[in-house]
Amino acid sequence: GAVVSQHPSWVICKSGTSVKIECRSLDFQATTMFWYRQFPKQSLMLMATSNEGSKATYEQGVEKDKFLINHASLTLSTLTVTSAHPEDSSFYICSASQGNTNYGYTFGSGTRLTVV
Amino acid sequence: AQSVSQHNHHVILSEAASLELGCNYSYGGTVNLFWYVQYPGQHLQLLLKYFSGDPLVKGIKGFEAEFIKSKFSFNLRKPSVQWSDTAEYFCAVNAKSTGRRALTFGSGTRLQVQP
Numbered sequence: 001g002a003v004v005s006q007h008p009s010w011v012i013c014k015s016g017t018s019v020k021i022e023c024r025s026l027d028f029q030a031t032t033m034f035w036y037r038q039f040p041k042q043s044l045m046l047m048a049t050s051n052e053g054s055k056a057t058y059e060q061g062v063e064k065d066k067f068l069i070n071h072a073s074l075t076l077s078t079l080t081v082t083s084a085h086p087e088d089s090s091f092y093i094c095s096a097s098q099g100n101t102n103y104g105y106t107f108g109s110g111t112r113l114t115v116v
Numbered sequence: 117a118q119s120v121s122q123h124n125h126h127v128i129l130s131e132a133a134s135l136e137l138g139c140n141y142s143y144g145g146t147v148n149l150f151w152y153v154q155y156p157g158q159h160l161q162l163l164l165k166y167f168s169g170d171p172l173v174k175g176i177k178g179f180e181a182e183f184i185k186s187k188f189s190f191n192l193r194k195p196s197v198q199w200s201d202t203a204e205y206f207c208a209v210n211a212k213s214t215g216r217r218a219l220t221f222g223s224g225t226r227l228q229v230q231p
Contacts, residue, residue, distance in 0.1 A: 006159075034218050043206065043223040044160075093160070097217065105219060107152075109159035 002028050004096050006108025013084055013115055021079045021111045023094035030096035033077035034105070035069060038091040050077055084115040118143040118211045122222035129197050130230050137192040137225050139181075139207030148210040149190040150219065151181055155203045163205075166190065177201070202229045
């Protein structure tokens with residue numbers, strides 16, 4: 001079945017530094033990637049939607065200059081948390097879709113970011 | 117905006133007990149509906165999905181869900197749970213006619229099955 005590889009699985013960084021999270025579709029072409037954030041014991045909150053070769057569409061309240069999303073190819077999307085602060089500590093999950101929603105969604109295993 | 121409600125936040129059952137987790141959504145148009153499971157330390161896995169047709173959907177691991185349009189509900193059921201079903205369960209909705217492709221998730225239900 002479809003697999004999405006997300007790296008790193010966890011990362012600790014110092015406040016003020018930037019962190020890049022990669023999300024790769026291994027055996028299919030992901031025309032659309034979704035980035036979610038999950039706080040402890042809460043649901044997944046959509047941060048942004050990106051289509052290959054286009055600028056990402058950010059949800060209301062998500063700072064696009066802080067959370068840089070690149071979707072340069074059909075198999076790779078990256079999320080860069082710039083100038084990270086402790087409040088950015090969270091679990092970030094990517095999800096990839098092949099085409100229309102009838103193809104479903106495949107999720108990465110998530111990245112636990114801790115900013116100290 | 118669409119929203120998804122999961123009223124059971126934490127459910128504790130004994131093995132072999134029956135399970136029903138509630139999911140209600142607020143959107144009047146056509147929807148795609150999903151149930152995902154997240155085992156500890158693992159990624160979200162699709163249990164089942166409903167796009168159209170028979171409102172009773174069967175998924176993996178003995179789970180099923182019933183779409184009741186009049187009640188805006190998509191409850192998840194399993195007749196007999198196992199210890200290995202201990203996990204977090206998320207209901208999700210995609211509103212087809214909005215053109216919005218992302219999923220909206222419920223807050224999740226933590227299921228704990230005691231041996």
